Amino acid sequence: MSRLLSRLFGRLPIGWLQLTHSKTRFASAIAGVAFANVLVFVQLGIMNSMASATLRPYAFFQADIMISAPDANTLTEGGNVARQWLLQALADPEVTAGMGLFIANVTWQRADKALVLTTFGIDPALPGFLDPAIAAKAQVLELQNAGLLDRFTRGLPRDEAAAIRPQTPLTFEVSGDTVTLHDTFAGGGGFGGDGYMMVSDQTFLTLFPARRSAAPDHILLKIAPGADPERVVTRLGALISDKSLRIRTFEAAADEDLTYQQTKRPTGIIFGFGVVIGVLVGLVIVYQVLSTDVADHLREYATFKAMGYPQTFFLGVVLEEALILGVLGFVPGFVVGTTILTVMGRVTTLPLQMTASMAITVFIGTIVFSTLSGAIATRRLAAADPADLF
Amino acid sequence: MTEDAPVVARGVNHWFGAGEVRKQALHDVTLTIPRGSFTALVGPSGSGKTTVLTLVGCLREVQDGSVRLLGHELKGARSDALIALRRRLGFIFQAHNLHESLTAIENVLMGLMVHGRADGPTERAAAAHALTLFGLADRMDYLPANLSGGQKQRVAIARALVGNPDLILADEPTAALDRESGLNVVDVLKRLGQTRGTTTLMVTHDNRILDRADRIVTLEDGRIVADSAPVG
Ligand SMILES: Nc1ncnc2c1ncn2[C@@H]1O[C@H](COP(=O)(O)OP(=O)(O)OP(=O)(O)O)[C@@H](O)[C@H]1O
Ligand SMILES: [Mg+2]
Numbered sequence: 001m002s003r004l005l006s007r008l009f010g011r012l013p014i015g016w017l018q019l020t021h022s023k024t025r026f027a028s029a030i031a032g033v034a035f036a037n038v039l040v041f042v043q044l045g046i047m048n049s050m051a052s053a054t055l056r057p058y059a060f061f062q063a064d065i066m067i068s069a070p071d072a073n074t075l076t077e078g079g080n081v082a083r084q085w086l087l088q089a090l091a092d093p094e095v096t097a098g099m100g101l102f103i104a105n106v107t108w109q110r111a112d113k114a115l116v117l118t119t120f121g122i123d124p125a126l127p128g129f130l131d132p133a134i135a136a137k138a139q140v141l142e143l144q145n146a147g148l149l150d151r152f153t154r155g156l157p158r159d160e161a162a163a164i165r166p167q168t169p170l171t172f173e174v175s176g177d178t179v180t181l182h183d184t185f186a187g188g189g190g191f192g193g194d195g196y197m198m199v200s201d202q203t204f205l206t207l208f209p210a211r212r213s214a215a216p217d218h219i220l221l222k223i224a225p226g227a228d229p230e231r232v233v234t235r236l237g238a239l240i241s242d243k244s245l246r247i248r249t250f251e252a253a254a255d256e257d258l259t260y261q262q263t264k265r266p267t268g269i270i271f272g273f274g275v276v277i278g279v280l281v282g283l284v285i286v287y288q289v290l291s292t293d294v295a296d297h298l299r300e301y302a303t304f305k306a307m308g309y310p311q312t313f314f315l316g317v318v319l320e321e322a323l324i325l326g327v328l329g330f331v332p333g334f335v336v337g338t339t340i341l342t343v344m345g346r347v348t349t350l351p352l353q354m355t356a357s358m359a360i361t362v363f364i365g366t367i368v369f370s371t372l373s374g375a376i377a378t379r380r381l382a383a384a385d386p387a388d389l390f
Numbered sequence: 391m392t393e394d395a396p397v398v399a400r401g402v403n404h405w406f407g408a409g410e411v412r413k414q415a416l417h418d419v420t421l422t423i424p425r426g427s428f429t430a431l432v433g434p435s436g437s438g439k440t441t442v443l444t445l446v447g448c449l450r451e452v453q454d455g456s457v458r459l460l461g462h463e464l465k466g467a468r469s470d471a472l473i474a475l476r477r478r479l480g481f482i483f484q485a486h487n488l489h490e491s492l493t494a495i496e497n498v499l500m501g502l503m504v505h506g507r508a509d510g511p512t513e514r515a516a517a518a519h520a521l522t523l524f525g526l527a528d529r530m531d532y533l534p535a536n537l538s539g540g541q542k543q544r545v546a547i548a549r550a551l552v553g554n555p556d557l558i559l560a561d562e563p564t565a566a567l568d569r570e571s572g573l574n575v576v577d578v579l580k581r582l583g584q585t586r587g588t589t590t591l592m593v594t595h596d597n598r599i600l601d602r603a604d605r606i607v608t609l610e611d612g613r614i615v616a617d618s619a620p621v622g
Contacts, residue, residue: 011503012496014489021491303487306449308477308504310470387449389483390440390561 005320015320018293029289033329033370034336036282037362041337042344043274044358049351050268053191054261058254060120060131060187060196061101063220064229065089065236066253070244072218073260076103076118076192080215081245088240089219094227095236099129100216102204105193106179108172115155116193119147121204121216129220133185134198140166140182141200145207147179150187153195154349177207188351191267220250279369286325286370290318290377298384306386314381322374326366333366334359394461395621396557396589397423397446402455404441404612415441416612419455422621426587428580428602430594433609439593440561442609446591447479447559448472460556477504480555482563486546488534494521494545495530501549520548523578525571539566547575551582560592564599576602 005013020026057075067085072078086098102121107114124142127135140146149170151161161184164170170181179199187196205211223232229249236247248256262268294301301314338354345352404416415438423429431439444450445457445464452465459475467475480501488497498517499509507513521530524544534542543566550558558579564572576599582588592599600606608616 012492012499012509014492017491017496018489297489299485299487300489303481303483303489304500304504306447306476306481307501308473308475308479310473387444389481389485389487390443390449 013320015317016324018297018317019321019324025289029285029325030329030332032285032289033282033325033366034331034333036278036285037330037333037366038337038340039278039281040275040362040365041333041354041358042340043271043278044362045337045341045344045352045354046350047262047268047271047275048355048358049345049353050191050261050271051258052351054258055254056187056190057118057120057196058250058257060134060185060198061129061220061250062131062222063099063129063250064223065095065221065233066248066250067219067221067236067240068217068246068248068253070246072246073264074257075218076105078217080212080217081219082242083214083216083219085240085242085245086219086221089221089236092232092235092239094224094232095221096224097126097128097222099123099126099220100201100213101218101220102201102208102211103217104204104208104211106174106197106207108174110155110172113155115153115195117150117153117195117197118190118193119197119199119204119207121199121201124200128222130198137183137185138198141198141203143180143182145177145179145203146199147181147203148198149181149184150195150197151184152186152188152349154190155194174207179203179207188349191350279365282329282366283369283373286322286373287377289325290321290374291380293321294318294377294380295383298380299389301381302384302386302389305384306389311381314384315375315378318374318378318381319371322370322377323367326370329370330363330366334362337362395422395424396460397421397591398456398458399442399446400456402445402452402457404438404445404450404453414612416445419609419612419614421607421614421617423589423591424621425589426583427604428576428583428590428592429605429607430592430600430603431607431609432593432595432600433615437609438612439609441612443559443561443591443593446557447481448476477553478556480550480553480558482547482550482558482560484562484565486534486539486542486566488542488545488549490534493531493533494526494537494541497534497545498549498552501552505553517548517552520552521545523551524548524574540568540571543567544571544575551578554586555588558588558590558592560590560594562593562595564594564596569598572596573598573602 005016067081069079069081083100089095090098104119106117106119108117124138127138130138137148149164164181164184166182171178205213223229233247233249262272341352341354399419399421402416402419405412405414407413433439445452446459448464457464460478462475495517498520499513502513502516518530524547526541526544529537529541564575579590605619607614
C-alpha cells in the first residue's frame with residue numbers, strides 16, 4: 001500500500017504512514033467514518049423507499065391532468081372535488097376523457113390481524129385510465145362488490161395471494177358487505193397502509209355509503225395526443241369556475257406529493273435531518289482526527305517548513321489523509337449499510353435497498369466532506385513556526 | 391574572500407516583544423562568514439546565539455540592518471524567496487525532530503525530496519550513504535522510536551547534509567552525542583568544508599569542538615565581543 005501510494009504521489013506517502021502509525025487510532029477513525037456512512041445510507045434508504053412508496057400508486061393510473069381539492073397535498077389527503085368540474089373540463093377541445101377517482105381505506109379483518117387496504121374506486125368502463133397490467137383485469141370489476149387485490153400486501157401470505165384467481169376468488173367481510181377478490185395486481189411498498197385494492201366506483205359507493213357519486217376525491221383527465229398538458233392546465237384554470245381547485249399535470253401532482261412528504265411531513269423531515277446528522281458526524285470525526293494529527297506533528301511540520309517545504313506540501317499531506325479516511329471508511333460503511341437496509345427491508349417489507357445512485361452520491365459526498373474537513377484542519381498548520389525549533 | 395561569503399551581516403539589530411516588554415536581543419551585529427569555514431558561535435545563555443541562527447536561516451524576519459545570505463538580501467525578501475533559500479541550508483536542531491512515522495532512511499529522504507526529487511533508487515542510495523557516514527548502516531529501516539537518542543540525532547544530521555547544502559546551521563547539535571560520534575560529526579562537517587566548500591555555523595559549548603573550529607565568535611548581551619579570526 002505504502003509503495004503504491006509512493007508511486008501515485010511521487011513522494012513518500014507521509015499521510016498514509018502518519019495515519020497508520022497508530023493502528024488503533026486509525027481503525028477507530030475508519031470506524032467513525034464508516035458509522036457516518038451507515039447513518040446516511042440508512043436514512044437515504046428510508047427516504048428513497050418513502051419516495052417510491054409515495055409515487056407507487058400514481059403508477060397504477062395513466063392520466064395527463066389531475067384536478068384536486070385545494071387541501072389535497074397527497075392522493076389520500078384533503079377534501080372532494082365536485083363532478084361538475086369534470087363536465088366543465090370536458091368542454092376544452094383538447095380534453096378527451098375524464099374519470100372521477102375515489103380513495104378510502106378498507107380494513108380487512110383477518111383471523112390474525114387487520115390489513116388496511118388503500119382502496120381506489122375507478123370506472124371499469126374507462127380502462128384507459130389504468131396501467132395496462134391492471135386494465136387487463138379491470139373488466140371483472142363490473143361485478144358488484146368485486147375487487148382486485150395488491151398481491152404484495154404486507155401481512156398477506158404470498159401463497160394465499162397467489163391463490164386468488166378468477167376461478168378461485170377469495171371473499172371477506174367489510175361492515176356487512178362481502179367483497180370478492182377476483183384477481184391480484186402488483187402494488188406494494190406502502191407507508192400509509194398494508195396494501196392496495198381496486199374496486200369500481202359503484203362498489204366503492206356501496207362500501208362507503210356516506211360518499212356521493214357527485215364528489216370523487218380527484219378528477220383524472222386525458223388529453224388529445226400531442227397536446228401540451230401545461231397549456232391545457234392553464235386553459236382549464238381559466239375555464240373552470242372554482243378558482244381554488246388544484247389543477248396540475250398528473251406528473252406535477254406526483255412530484256408535489258413527494259416534496260410534501262419529504263419536507264412538510266414530520267417523518268420526511270426526520271429522515272432528511274438524519275442525513276444531515278450523518279454528514280455532520282462524518283465531518284466532525286474526520287476533522288477531529290486530522291486536526292489532532294496535525295497538532296501531534298507540529299514539530300515535524302515545523303522542521304519540514306524550516307527545510308523549505310512549501311505550504312502546498314502540508315495541504316497535500318492533510319488532504320491525502322482525508323482521502324484515505326474517506327475511501328477506507330466508505331467501504332465498510334457501504335457493506336454494513338447494504339446489510340442493514342436489506343435486513344430492514346425484509347423485516348418491514350418496505351422497498352428498502354441500496355441503489356447505485358445512493359452509493360455514488362454517498363461516496364462523492366464522503367470524499368467532498370472529508371476533503372472539506374481536511375481543509376479546515378490545515379488551519380492548525382499555521383501554528384507550526386520553525387523559528388521555535390532552535 | 392568576502393565576495394562569495396555565504397553570510398554577510400551588517401549592523402543587525404533585533405528586538406523581541408512590543409511596548410513595555412520590548413527587549414533588544416541583538417545590537418549592531420556585523421559578521422562575515424567565508425565559504426568552507428567552520429565557525430563556532432559561543433556566549434552565555436540569552437546572549438543571542440539562537441537569534442543569529444534564526445535570522446541567518448530565514449526563520450525570522452530581519453528587522454534592522456542587512457543580512458546577505460548566499461548572495462541574496464534577506465531584509466524585505468518575499469516569503470517564497472526565503473523558502474527557496476532555506477532549501478540550500480542544512481538545519482541541525484538541538485532536538486532531532488525526526489518524523490515518528492518515517493524510518494531512518496525515509497527521514498533522510500525528506501532532505502532530498504524538498505528539492506523535488508522522487509523516491510527513487512539514486513535517492514535511496516544517497517540517503518543510505520549519508521547514514522553510513524554516521525555509522526547507521528544497520529539502522530536504516532528503524533523507526534525513530536527504536537533508535538537511541540544519539541542515533542536519532544545522527545539521522546537528523548544525515549538529513550541535514552544529504553541535500554548538499556551550501557550552509558549548515560547547527561544549534562548545540564552534539565549535546566545528545568557521545569564523545570566519539572560528536573567528533574565524527576565535526577570531522578564530517580570539516581571535510582565537507584574542504585571538499586565541497588560547505589560552510590558551517592554552529593552554536594556550541596563543547597571544548598572538543600571549539601578546538602577544531604576555524605574560528606570562534608563570542609556573543610554577550612547581543613553584541614559580538616570577541617572574534618578569533620575576524621573577516622572583512
Ligand atoms: N521568541 C522570543 N520571544 C521573546 N524573547 C525571546 C525570544 N527568543 C529569544 N528571546 C530573548 O532574546 C534573548 C536572546 O535569546 P537567544 O535564544 O538568542 O539566546 P541564546 O544565546 O541562544 O541562549 P541559550 O544559550 O540559552 O540558548 C534572550 O534574552 C531571550 O530571552
Ligand atoms: Mg539558544
